[in-house]
Amino acid sequence: MVAKLVALYFLGAVIVYILGKLSKKLAAWLTFLIAAYGAYLFYGINKAGGFSETYRLIGNFGFSFGIGPLSYFFGMMALGLGAVFVLAITSWDDNTPTLMFLMLTVLGAMSLITLSRDFVSFFLAWEIMTWSSFATLFLGRGIERRVAVTRYLIWSVIGAYFLLLAFGMIYAKTGTTLFTVAVERMAAVPFWWLFTVVIFLVIGFGVKAAVMPLHTWAPYAYPESPDIFTPIFSGLLSKMGVYGFFLAIFFFSLKFADYGVAKLSGVNVIGYIIAWFGAITAFGGALLAVKQKRAKKLLAYSSVSQLGYVIFGLALGTSLGVTGAIYHALSHAVFKGLLFLAVAGVIMRAGTDDLDELGGLIFKMPLTFIFALIGILALAGIPPTIGFPSKWLLYEAGIERHFVFITAVIFAASTAAFLYSYRFLFSIFLGQLHDEHRDVKEVPLTFIISYLVLGGLGVYWGLFPGKVLPLIENIALKFNLPALKTYALSSITTSLGTFNATTVGTLFGISFLIGLIIFFLTGKRNQVDQLNNFFAGEAVDQIEMHYSTNFYYFLERELKPIYRTSAETVYKWFSDFTVWFGDGVRKLFAGNAQVYLFYFATFLALLILIYWGF
Amino acid sequence: MIHGQIIFYGASVALFVIGLYAVLIKRNLIKIMLGLSLIEGAVNLFLINIGYIWGKTAPILSNKELLAHPSAKAVDPVPQALVLTAIVIGVAVLALALSVIMRIYETHGTLNVDKIKELRW
Amino acid sequence: MVSPILIIAVSLFMAFSVPIWGMLFGKKVEKFVPLVTFAINLYIAIVNIPIALQHPIVVITAGFKPPFGINLTIGPLGIFLATLIQFMGLLVAIYVLSYKVPEPSEKFYMLLILAVMGASGIVMTGDIFNLFVFLEITSIASYSLAASAKTGGSVEGAFKYIVLGSLGSTLVLLGIALLYAQLGTLNMADIARQIGKVDTTVLVAASLLFITGFAVEAEAFPMNGWVPDAYTGAPFPAVAIFAGAIAKAGIYGIARIFYTIIGAPSYWHLIMIIGVLTLLIGELSALLQKDFKRLLAYSSIGQMGLVLVAIGAGTLDTIAGGLFQAFNHAITKGLLFLTLGIVVAGVGSSNLQDLEGLGKKKPYLGLLFFIGILSLIGMPPFAGFWSKILVVFSIIKANYIVYAVLILVGAAIEVAYYVRVLRTLYSGSYRGPEFSTSFLTGLTVTVLALVIIVVGFYPKLVTHFVYPAAKELLGRGTYIQAVLGGKF
16 A cells, blocks of 8 residues: 555656656646645555554664554545646646656645654655755745755754654664554653653644744745745644654643643643744734745745644643644644635736736636635634634633643634735735736636535535544544543534534524625716825825735834844844854865874874873 | 893883874974874884793794704794784875875965864864 | 685675776676675675574684684674665676776776775685775775776875875885884784783774774765865765775774773774764764765764764674664765765766755655655654664663764754755755756666665564674674683
8 A cells, every 4th residue: 555655646646757858747736636646545545444454674673663542634635636736737837847757746745744653654654745845945936045945954854853863762762663663662761851852842843833943944945946836835744743742742741740741731841832933923923924024934934824823722731732733733724725825816917926016916817706705714823713612712721721822822813813904805806906016817727626525624514514523533432531621513512612514614604694695786986097086296106006015014113122123133133143152163175294193193192092001 | 031121121111102192292293193103113122022931943944853842942923913013004194194194285385283283173 | 605705705706807808808798796706705795694694704814723824703892884885886896887987997997896895805805914904805896996086086085095095005004013013923813812911001002003094985074184185086976985894894894902901991982982972073064065976975084083972882782783774884874975976877977966956856756855854864764763862872771971962963954965965856946957867877776775675564673683782792702702702
């Protein structure tokens, strides 16, 4: 089974590359077919009731694969949504064979990650995912390539090395690289060892999930990647980080409680602290998104922020928290993918994602607008989209345990999310249409189909949470988490109340209709020329007239002190120090032959002195 | 049987130190190479000395006495062979080094080791 | 059975007969001599692989049995390194068929054959003085190769190499002398057997002398000052041999002396510390380099440090990992240097700024660099991934977690400067002269890239050798028994 998937994706990648040199269109369709077939195969694995395979490759390390509820959820999400994203590449203007090769490689790597059951194959697939996504950064438009490329690779490698250290420690302690066997043998480890391993894993996966303060690569790498790849990058790759995070906290850490770690309202302290990181990420990311002037960068910060929610939920470890987190991971993959895809369409047609230069595209790209709107609704957590149940569950998770402050931060993050969502939507689609965009066309059909699928899922899973929750429940039960609250096809009941999706959805629909009717019945608005404004004689050029330029200037002004603090200063200090140190170290190679001889002689003399006491 | 003479060990150490001095302190490239040669000489002397046994003679099987009882009359031949090889190697390296130094002089115009730092850091 | 001593014999004969072939058949023939030599040698080495893996091959010369005669002892470690060295030699020989070597070219070919022969001799011999002699042969050939470009930088680098190298070799000779003084024998197995009889002070002195002496060839700090300059000054095929064959012989020297002959675990920490220092200093120094060739030289130093740490750690897995890493380093650095050679022959400069955008202009060369760099960083499915993971896991398992962290720090720094290289290659637009890659040079580097990929998919190809080699290093008794017979 694994061999089939590997051959499909990786051989497929090579074939697509070669074919792409001849005909890009054909290769693009083949890419989509491969991605779709791969998702289908993966779906079939679960139907067949799971599997388990082992391969022996080197020394004592064997590869082991298998599938369980968690793997299935994340793998299906990655491959299924991945296939939907890939569909759009068939009409993407800047397609290249290399890009298609890399996309398939990334998808293949993600499938392996979710199926892997041992450290070596997991790490192998993880690294393949790293360099193939890294390579795509060279195919972007090149605005911030330098920073993006450098930060992404260095951060990814640092995260990977933390993972490697943790895996190595586990291997050293337990003598095995298989997940299940290792966990069994970890039963009697000292606490500090367990703590170190978990922290390393958390850091390693946190880098991929772009949790603050490990996130500084994301705002550069996500926008810099080719527009058609960004949905996969932001929507799916980060979820691999979440997947790993889940494994780290629930699989490898056993139960901290067993070691007598303190608990705060039933949540262990370590988890609580990590949850705070999540909350701060959520808030910080949202704040930073507010002041962005480029759509992709705004969405990038938004992704960082949303994953903060997920980390918050996972780290709390309660049933509500975990359910909400996984639900939100899915929801984010769907709506962020949709939004990035919409932006890709806009860039392909209008040529820019600069929010100050866009506007009024609703007239030219109405379908894109509708689906972007659905995406934004989901992002803001408005029913009946998928964003609502997931966020609601997360809020409940915080409230349930009476964590006032942390929940307040999450709430504030959502408020900020409203701000940038509105900015995003308005700046691109509403307002005045710029002259250079008068000839913009709607996105091609395959894009529309992708939008449709994603938007449809976004609403469907929002109206019927009961379709998603059983999957999540399986996951929770597998990891011995407390039983979930009750739910039905379209409602969720927790200890704090019930969310009935149908009721809410219907209410929403009715109010929308009422609004629509009022809008159309109250007659036309006055059409006014954009420049028909009173300026006391001062001549102003068009860009300043754009409603959404400096949209949140007042906010930025008030929040300047907050904006000034940044993890980037710490890292800059770090890298400056390393460079300074390296500069000093290389001066050791003084170029003077006698100096080198001196080193030799001194070293020998030193050694003799040291060993004299032997 | 006393192996080697203390005086030769002392001479060997002295030569080594002098050679080391030349290598580390002298500025002229040729002098540095000479220093290295001295160090090699010191080691060769040391090696020969190991094989030397007071009162015995060269291990060349030329006359009947030696042929009959070689080990009773001859010093240890192995170090002699080693040293012969080492001397030859030393000479070869010295020759090579000197020709390189000549070329350095042609390209850099100086034989001062402090000034030959075109490639550094 | 073809005796492995033919590797040395054939090389010697062919080396000195290069001008004779030139006289007989015309100058054009000369450049084929290294190719023929290494092809024959590689064949001999491969033929002996199955035998050596079973039981160390002991070749007795001149009819004198050990411990009196000089013998070759070729176990798994020896045959592995010998094959690797001949393979690198063969690839460089193919490369120079098309790459212009410095005049007089027949001397260059001779030196090439001699250098490789010396390195093979080092890994195959069973006599410690013979080791010294081969070390000197290799060194002299390398000194000359380093100086062969005859430019200012070339001779400067060569001079530094000469002084450090001869000082190192002399100290090795002194160490041999000390051991001989105590034990009266020069045979490695015999010394190993009787090592207990050596006075501790003398043993300590000899060990330190050996470490520092071989460290020059093995590019360990602080004896590696010559590396950046010699590598920068030497012609590219020579550098490929330095990195690919000769440095490995230096590592072999250290490993053989410390595991088999002296067998003293107390020095392993010293070797590990030297290794870590070398690694960190090498990687840090590479961080700011503007010249690609010099950057690769520093990177080479760093990798050698990594190999030293792994080999010094003393368990089966770490030694196997270290040897695997050495193999990967030889192949990958060979790939990078030879590809850079192609580029520099066309562009005229190895300065990174002049190479900006080259990856986009010449995608195949760019791909080769990409593969080499990814393998060095340790990305799958390339060979470097396996060696890195093996080294890190086994070092943590051997309870040296601090070293593992330092290794990863070094690796992270390595990523930092290689990402700069990749960025330069793939951004901007190339403004240099147009050039083309000849078939043969392209073939050589393609073969190297393929080896990296194949080993990446089937690491068993290499672990098949390195595990028995590691076992051989750890099992002194077997070694002694194989050479001297009888019970140990």
